[in-house]
Amino acid sequence: MPTGVAMRDARRQLFDAAERILLRDGPSALTSRAVTAEAGCAKGVLHRHFDDFDGFLAEFVLDRVKRIDAQTAFLRDAAGVGDIVDNLAAALGGLFDSVAVAIVPLVTFRDELRARLRRDWPAGVPVLTEAVTLVASYLEDERARGRIAADAEVDGLAPMLIGSAHLLFADRTGPAPGSDDVRAIVERVIGGALRGPTVRRRRGVSPTNSARG
Known part of the structure; x- marks a missing residue:
């Protein structure tokens, strides 16, 4: 054989x-x-x-989560740098334009796999849980710098961003969403919480021109 x-x-x-x-x-x-x-x-x-196939799948998921985390790690150091919408759109695009969007249905599809993953991942769905934590941490840092409104509920905005982006990328049979599609989602979710120069850039007016006015 x-x-x-x-x-x-x-x-x-x-x-x-x-x-x-x-x-x-x-x-x-x-x-x-x-x-x-x-x-x-x-x-x-x-x-x-591997002990069995679900053990293989659990290690596969955790391995891919580590790779995805490396792709979006730049967001941890992006607070105060560049445009908030651009930063989040780049992170969400990198996250979901990958195997990440396919891992979610895999985890929900197999009960035994979820049970195995709970040994290392006690709550939530891998990828989505990690992404919500990362985005919430970034928004908290931007709020501390005054670029996000002081009363912004970042713990609510983060899952809204991840959920909206996941829905955008979930249909893998059609054309892949473009960067403008991702930016539009970010702007709809957090637009009301943006403060400072970021708001002026979103409206197409540079800080220089605004000051002149």
């Missing part, structure tokens, strides 16, 4: 294979046989590295 191709880094190749299937065919298509076939290896390779 063929054992498949030699695999220098079996875990990485299996994770990459799972991501391709997830993005191409959806969560229902993810089976151990499909993953090993996609990776070009024998089915036994997966079970040599």
Whole structure:
């Protein structure tokens, strides 16, 4: 019986294979046989590295969450720098224009996977929970700098931003949303809370021209 191709880094190749299937065919298509076939290896390779398939999927999700976190980490240092809408739009675009939007239905699709993930992720859905925390922290920093209204409810704005962006990217069968689409969502959600030069830029008037007026 063929054992498949030699695999220098079996875990990485299996994770990459799972991501391709997830993005191409959806969560229902993810089976151990499909993953090993996609990776070009024998089915036994997966079970040599993981206790069972749900254990594999749990580690796959956590691995991808770490990658997504690295893609959006710039937002932690962006407070006070540049335009708030641009900063958030870039972070949301990087977050959801990736495997992240496909991980959410995978987690909700499999009860056993959710149970496994709760060992490392006690509450919420991976990706969405992490994203809400990151955005809320950024908005709190901007509020402390006076660029967000002092009475802005950042704990409410953050999940609204993540939920709206997730809905925008959720339909992967149509054209991918553009940067203007993402900016429009950010502006609708937080526009009323913006303060200072950011507001003037959004209205198409530079701070210099405003001062001259």
